[in-house]
Amino acid sequence: MAKEAQWVQVGKRQIALSNLTKTLDPTGPVVKAEVVNYYLSVAPTFLRHARGRPLSLVRYPDGIEGEQFFQKSRPDWAPEWIGSVRLDRKSQNYMVADAVADVVWLANLACLELHVTQGRIPHPERPDQIVFDLDPPPDFGYTRVIELATELGEVLRGYGYHPFAKTSGQKGIHVVVPIEPRWEIPDVMAAANEVAADLVRRYKDEATLNWSKKARETRVLIDLNRNRKGQTAVAAYSLRGKPGLPVSMPVTWEELATLRDASPYTHATVPGILEDRGDPWEAMAAYAVAIHTDRKAVPVAADPATLAAYKKKRDFDVTSEPGPLLGKEDMARFTIHRHHATNLHYDLRLEQDGVLKSWALPRGLPHQPGVKRLAVEVEEHPIKYLTWEGVIPKGEYGAGPMWVYATGRYSVTKEKKTGFYFRLHSEQLNADYRMHRTQGKQWLLERVHEPDRDWLEGSVPPLLCEKVDAVPIGNDYQYEVKWDGIRAIFTVIEQEVRIWSRNGNDITDQFPEFDATGLNITTGVLDGEIVVLDEVGRPEFGRVIKRLHSRGEGAIARAAKKHPAVCYLFDCLYLDGRPVVRDPLEKRRAWLEDLIRPDTAFRFSQSVEDGELLFKAAKQQGLEGIIAKRKGSRYSPGRRPGTWLKIKSEHDVTLRIIGYTRGSGARSDTVGSLVVAEEAEDGLVYRGHLGSGFTDRALEELAEALLPMAKTERPDFIPEDQDKSAEWLKEAVYCDAIYSSLTSGGMLRQGMYKRLRGDI
DNA sequence: GGAGCTC
DNA sequence: GAGCTCCAACGCTCT
DNA sequence: AGAGCG
Numbered sequence: 001m002a003k004e005a006q007w008v009q010v011g012k013r014q015i016a017l018s019n020l021t022k023t024l025d026p027t028g029p030v031v032k033a034e035v036v037n038y039y040l041s042v043a044p045t046f047l048r049h050a051r052g053r054p055l056s057l058v059r060y061p062d063g064i065e066g067e068q069f070f071q072k073s074r075p076d077w078a079p080e081w082i083g084s085v086r087l088d089r090k091s092q093n094y095m096v097a098d099a100v101a102d103v104v105w106l107a108n109l110a111c112l113e114l115h116v117t118q119g120r121i122p123h124p125e126r127p128d129q130i131v132f133d134l135d136p137p138p139d140f141g142y143t144r145v146i147e148l149a150t151e152l153g154e155v156l157r158g159y160g161y162h163p164f165a166k167t168s169g170q171k172g173i174h175v176v177v178p179i180e181p182r183w184e185i186p187d188v189m190a191a192a193n194e195v196a197a198d199l200v201r202r203y204k205d206e207a208t209l210n211w212s213k214k215a216r217e218t219r220v221l222i223d224l225n226r227n228r229k230g231q232t233a234v235a236a237y238s239l240r241g242k243p244g245l246p247v248s249m250p251v252t253w254e255e256l257a258t259l260r261d262a263s264p265y266t267h268a269t270v271p272g273i274l275e276d277r278g279d280p281w282e283a284m285a286a287y288a289v290a291i292h293t294d295r296k297a298v299p300v301a302a303d304p305a306t307l308a309a310y311k312k313k314r315d316f317d318v319t320s321e322p323g324p325l326l327g328k329e330d331m332a333r334f335t336i337h338r339h340h341a342t343n344l345h346y347d348l349r350l351e352q353d354g355v356l357k358s359w360a361l362p363r364g365l366p367h368q369p370g371v372k373r374l375a376v377e378v379e380e381h382p383i384k385y386l387t388w389e390g391v392i393p394k395g396e397y398g399a400g401p402m403w404v405y406a407t408g409r410y411s412v413t414k415e416k417k418t419g420f421y422f423r424l425h426s427e428q429l430n431a432d433y434r435m436h437r438t439q440g441k442q443w444l445l446e447r448v449h450e451p452d453r454d455w456l457e458g459s460v461p462p463l464l465c466e467k468v469d470a471v472p473i474g475n476d477y478q479y480e481v482k483w484d485g486i487r488a489i490f491t492v493i494e495q496e497v498r499i500w501s502r503n504g505n506d507i508t509d510q511f512p513e514f515d516a517t518g519l520n521i522t523t524g525v526l527d528g529e530i531v532v533l534d535e536v537g538r539p540e541f542g543r544v545i546k547r548l549h550s551r552g553e554g555a556i557a558r559a560a561k562k563h564p565a566v567c568y569l570f571d572c573l574y575l576d577g578r579p580v581v582r583d584p585l586e587k588r589r590a591w592l593e594d595l596i597r598p599d600t601a602f603r604f605s606q607s608v609e610d611g612e613l614l615f616k617a618a619k620q621q622g623l624e625g626i627i628a629k630r631k632g633s634r635y636s637p638g639r640r641p642g643t644w645l646k647i648k649s650e651h652d653v654t655l656r657i658i659g660y661t662r663g664s665g666a667r668s669d670t671v672g673s674l675v676v677a678e679e680a681e682d683g684l685v686y687r688g689h690l691g692s693g694f695t696d697r698a699l700e701e702l703a704e705a706l707l708p709m710a711k712t713e714r715p716d717f718i719p720e721d722q723d724k725s726a727e728w729l730k731e732a733v734y735c736d737a738i739y740s741s742l743t744s745g746g747m748l749r750q751g752m753y754k755r756l757r758g759d760i
Numbered sequence: 761g762g763a764g765c766t767c
Numbered sequence: 768g769a770g771c772t773c774c775a776a777c778g779c780t781c782t
Numbered sequence: 783a784g785a786g787c788g
Contacts, residue, residue: 018761056775061761070775077763092775109761135788211787212780223788228777 010040011450013081013101017108024063024110027243032110034267038239039107041271043100044452045279046237048430049250050114051449052121054085054094056232057106058113064241071111079105085124087117087230096121100450112241115232118188119181122413128181128288130192131233133223134173134207137216142171142261148199148206148220149173153253155199160295162287164280167262169240169248174233178288185229191291196222236281239267249273250281276638278582279452285425286408334410334424335386336365338576340594341400344520346576348445349381350410350422356381359435359443363522365577366433366447367456373577377441401594406578421448429578447577455525455574456493459500461638462527463571465627465646471611472628472645478585479611481618482625482646483568484539485531486548490567492516492524499530510548510556511565518600522576526592527635528569528605538622569596570605573635581635588635615647 005016020033028034039046057071073092074084082105083096097103097114106114118127132152136145149165152175156163161177168174179188193209200207200222208219226233234240234248249265265273289295335356337347346364349356359375366373389404408426415421419436432448465482487502495516499508511530519526531539532547543563550559572592573581580588593604608614611628618626628645 059761059774069773072775075762075774111761133788211778213787214781221788225777225779225788230776231778232776 008104010101010104011099013079013099013105015079015101015105015108017104022063022110024060024112025243025245026063026065028245030245030267032108035110035112035239035245036104036107038245038267038271039103040100042237042274043103044450045274046103046114046235047097047100047449048279048452049236049281049284050097050116052096052098052124053116053119053235054087054092054096054124054232055106056115057095057109057111058115058241059109059111060241061110063110064112064243064245068241085121087124091230112239112245114235114238116235117230117232118227119185123181125185125229126181126183127179127185127188127227128285129176129178130188130291131226132175132192132196133168133221133226133233134175135168135221135223136171137218137220140171140218140220142259144206145171145173145220146256146259148203149175150253150257151203152196152199152222155202156195159195159198159292160289161195161292162289164250164284165253165256166236166248166250166281167246167259167265169234169238169246169262169265170242171262173256174248176284178284179291180288183291183294185227187294188291189224189227191293192224192227194293196224237270250279252280255280275453277636282430282452283408283425283427285423285430286427288409288425332410333386333408334426335407336361336405336429337385337389338403338405338591339398339400340402340520341392341398344595346405347378347402348375349385351383351386354383356383356385359445361445363576365429366445367451367523367574367577368454369447369450372444372446375435375443375445377443403591405575419443428580428583453579455579456491456523459491459504459506460489460525460573461504462487462489462502463635463637463644464502465644468645468647471615471626471647473611476631477611477628478607478609478631479614480570480605480607480627480629481568481614481623482627483529483531483605484541484624485529485544485565488528488530488567489573490514490524490526490528490569492519492521492526494522507548510550512556512560513564513601514567518597518602520595520597523574524572524576524595525574526569527571527573528567528602530565530567532563532565539624564601566601566603568603568605571635573637581637584632584634585629586631 005018006020008015008017017033017036020031020036022032023029024032024035055072058068059071060066060068072094074082074095078095081099082102083098084093085096086093094117095106097106117124118129118131119125120128134145134149134152136142153163153165156175156177161179164176164178166174166176183191196209200209206220207222208216209222209224210216211221211223211225225231236248236250238248240246240248244263245267246262247265247267247270249262249270251259333351335347335349337349339345339347343362346361348359348361351357358378358381360378361373361375363373386407387404389402391401392399406424406426406428408424408428410422410424413421413423413432416436419434421432421434423432424430431451434446434448436444436446438444471479486507488507489500489502491498491500497508497514497516497519498506499511499514501507514530530544530547532543534540534543544565547556547559547563547565550556569592570589571585572588572595573579575591575595580591589607596602596604607629611626614626618624625647628647630644633644
């Protein structure tokens with residue numbers, strides 16, 4: 001072990017990291033610590049595609065400018081927990097990554113590139129994907145490679161495959177199709193060859209299968225050799241040993257079409273992108289099909305006419321949800337129902353011998369390794385329940401709504417005496433579980449691997465609004481009231497609720513009225529707006545903000561009693577063991593409505609179809625505005641402008657800054673917000689607080705920018721030194737007095753009101 | 761990057 | 768103790 | 783037979 005080794009704990013493994021400050025990419029420069037960090041952060045996603053595949057390491061112990069070498073066999077000094085597999089009698093003992101710790105250990109070996117075979121355990125000799133490596137000659141424009149990859153994608157669809165794309169991390173593009181692991185390599189090669197030859201026939205001047213340099217000249221090599229025995233291709237999310245440490249990055253077909261080169265994807269950017277938009281390949285395994293040369297009927301003849309027709313409707317196809325799974329007759333299917341009978345529960349159904357083996361899961365699916373959930377074996381169900389969804393009428397057994405929570409295919413990865421391990425592949429859920437019989441009909445369901453992203457850990461940045469001036473009209477939208485209060489993300493773990501502000505601050509303690517008894521849920525992430533309502537049911541921002549600022553248990557309890565808050569929930573991001581952010585808005589909201597218990601502090605934010613009407617009503621009621629949401633849209637934490645629009649109900653407001661609040665945070669130099677009032681017929685009307693958590697300096701700048709916009713530069717009641725707005729803002733005592741008067745009850749106190757009004 | 765071998 | 772060496776592989780093509 | 787190729 002090198003002398004300066006640093007020990008880290010990854011899962012249950014301890015790993016010695018050596019030479020962390022060694023530069024591996026001098027052009028960055030990038031040191032080894034950053035490489036380890038990269039692989040640590042993408043490991044759960046990386047493993048989804050690489051787990052169980054024999055590895056080739058490309059190691060750069062002296063950095064990308066030093067010597068590089070391949071390594072396949074498992075060195076005998078590897079820790080005992082690094083797994084391995086032998087492809088045949090006389091082959092290597094290939095290493096196989098299974099857990100995050102394995103990836104970190106490999107990263108420490110300065111193994112920048114990880115390459116994998118197309119087969120994986122338990123059938124390493126039967127590929128479960130075909131890779132088409134598009135390898136352009138020098139000076140072949142990237143855009144043209146993309147075009148060719150896109151065409152290849154279409155040809156593959158014509159043959160009934162579901163293609164996925166990634167950058168190679170260098171000049172090329174890899175098009176990958178998942179297949180069922182049922183054929184030997186020669187059969188798979190033959191199928192691949194047929195499709196590639198088809199493409200080459202259509203694009204004679206662009207593409208070739210001929211591998212010799214001379215014959216290739218200026219054409220792209222469609223390299224099928226990556227599919228051969230013992231051959232590997234760079235793994236999805238692997239780094240490449242090139243300047244800047246680019247990544248072999250899975251992309252959606254839409255993303256691919258907009259790429260101009262592969263430069264956006266590097267060790268530095270990929271973790272953020274992944275966090276932002278997830279893994280485009282996540283559901284890949286659910287789209288495995290039989291190779292086209294061995295199907296009973298070839299689904300689509302690959303003649304040019306068919307392809308043209310396909311191309312025509314492709315725009316629609318690509319932008320909408322993926323189509324139905326193909327070839328499902330060849331693999332075992334599964335469904336999980338959310339069944340809101342007398343007692344809410346889930347039903348896990350696995351296809352086996354022509355029936356659905358079923359278990360009732362009273363508390364949903366486990367969300368994390370180590371979490372176990374009871375699973376009670378129930379009677380087998382007929383296959384037709386795979387897709388059944390609806391309401392079981394009152395009086396019948398199990399009366400109540402039953403939703404398809406996830407459906408796709410599954411594979412048993414390991415059989416044990418007391419149970420089995422299985423992996424779910426679907427659009428909704430891709431995870432490994434262990435089913436373990438404890439006694440009789442009682443089983444325990446346990447999650448095996450870490451999720452890509454732990455939705456229940458800490459806060460999730462909420463999807464934000466974009467302000468617009470007019471109500472977007474159309475059948476594409478649904479409309480909700482814009483509740484004027486505190487945006488809050490709720491995380492529920494078991495029976496514990498935590499509340500997070502939009503900036504990720506934990507505000508749980510401020511609102512003791514929100515507890516899990518109001519929600520029919522075991523684990524979840526919900527999005528809503530906390531409001532305090534006035535006598536006629538209008539949100540009073542001043543009151544709720546006061547709730548946010550009260551300190552001390554006693555004060556909070558008193559405030560909660562005086563001004564009880566409710567929360568209008570409008571979205572659901574995670575539900576009992578699976579993220580739902582990628583389900584369409586309507587589905588998320590249907591689930592949400594179902595999980596809110598009546599007569600609690602939680603309410604469902606109703607939506608309506610008529611935007612104009614709601615807008616008019618909102619204006620009449622003095623509400624802040626309405627929100628238009630695009631139907632079918634996903635939830636993109638952190639933002640995605642254009643999917644969610646906020647409309648101000650008043651446009652020509654003249655605001656005046658009448659004070660500021662002291663911040664409630666720990667930093668003494670922060671100012672809470674500007675207190676703004678609107679000019680009305682009969683004086684100033686409090687409109688709320690602008691921003692929060694400014695430093696004095698930032699606030700001065702903001703005030704300077706805003707003051708000229710106000711009708712009067714400064715209200716008359718501000719004492720002395722009228723010239724310097726910044727100094728005016730520093731009149732803390734005075735403004736605090738205004739603040740408290742403004743916010744007691746959300747109204748201007750009598751005296752102050754008079755003073756503000758009349759007599760300015 | 762780590763280990764085994766050689767001097 | 769320092770210095771050197773090893774650490775892959777397939778199948779096809781060209782020479 | 784051996785080197786080259788990715």
